[in-house]
Amino acid sequence: MATPHLSLIIPVYNRPNEVEELLDSLTRQSETNFEVVIVEDGSKETCQHVAEAFKDRLDVSYCYIPNGGPGNARNYGAKQSKGDYLIVLDSDCILPPDYIKSVNKELEETGADAFGGPDKASDSFTDVQKAINYSMTSFFTTGGIRGGKKKMDKFYPRSFNMGIRKSTYEALKGFSAMRFGEDIDFSIRLFKNGYKVCLFPSAWVYHKRRTDWRKFFRQVYNSGIARINLYKKYPDSLKLVHLLPAVFTLGVFFFLVGSLFCTWSLLPLGLFSLLIFVDSSIQNKSLKIGFLSIIASFIQLIGYGCGFLDAAWNRLVLKKEEFSAFQKTFYK
Structure with a gap:
């Protein structure tokens, strides 16, 4: 399988600092066959200046649309993309240097139509963030369904770290207009339509999540x-x-x-x-x-x-x- 070109779709809402950290991690990737599409979803505190600052180091484009939710923003970003595969990321993620390399390797080995990867806590995270990461990934609290080795249900890719062949995405007409859970809805439709969906254990991300209990x-x-x-x-x-x-x-x-x-x-x-x-x-x-x-x-x-x-x-x-x-x- 030839190495595909990847489009990283990042919806964002009032979080320019998170986008800066994510883009900075993308400049350190060991393989660079990707573009970045940032979709500003009606933010008051925009990240356009952040995207502009990285244009000499990344193939990055920036779009601003009226607020319609992350599913709508991902669909808009997909229409602007040029890649063979779409990778949907949350703005509060940071990618390790070999993330793209790991995705390419796993795609070559599996030929998956869609995939997802686990999330981890970085050493730089606060103690509260590390505790939240534990609660969201532990077998004792989630049953391992977010990519753990032990699990009580099959793995469904989630939108913090989800990849889809673009032709598959288009065949399923993208994310639905659900109030919540549009990413799991998309994963369910992948399985129901017979597409090959894989967990890529080596394509993990650092996921910061929320920093306060409320x-x-x-x-x-x-x-x-x-x-x-x-x-x-x-x-x-x-x-x-x-x-x-x-x-x-x-x-x-x-x-x-x-x-x-x-x-x-x-x-x-x-x-x-x-x-x-x-x-x-x-x-x-x-x-x-x-x-x-x-x-x-x-x-x-x-x-x-x-x-x-x-x-x-x-x-x-x-x-x-x-x-x-x-x-x-x-x-x-």
Whole structure:
């Protein structure tokens, strides 16, 4: 297979500093068969000056469109692209020097129509970011479905690190106009239409995510909403692993209520916290990050669980439509 030309599509909303870090990492790639398409999605704080500053080092183009959400921005960027494959990235990602090389190698070996890669925490991340990364990638909190070696469900590429053959993307007519979960919707359509979808373990990215607990809660809350929206479109997409955060959330509530009558009711929560603390402390070689990972894990599971339960009530019980059930906002 000849080395394909790659188009990196990056939607951005009010985050010029993140884009600067991402573009800087792209200047250090060991292979350079790629272009960069930045789509500014109605930002007030634009990154046009950042893109201009990198034009002597990267094949980068910049577009500004009215705010319509990341799925719409990716679709717009795809129309401007020239590559054989599209790689969709979040603006809060940083790429290691051999990312493009790894993608090319994996494509040569697999001939995949679409792919995704895992995410990791950089040594430069704050302790809170490392704790959030743990909670979003650990088998004990997500079941390994985001690219872990152990997993409770098959791997679905996600938009922080997703690649698609351009002809495949066009055949599926790009990302849908879903309120949340448009990337998983796209992955489900890939599988349902028989395309070859692969996990590229070596094509990983550093993913910064949110830097405070409130924003992180909102992010995972929206992910819980997305799961019910996806269930409405694809009933067979709901798996046991997706129910666990809601069960955990209800369990925390009942254990806390039970502790008013018997303190032993807190034992399961204590054992779970100890498990997270030990596992994260070993992985991150830091007791502090181990402790912060307990907080991040509870926020991740309860946030997702609350969003899931909220959406289940609004969409399944009250029968509300997707866009009328929740406040219209695209970015967290």
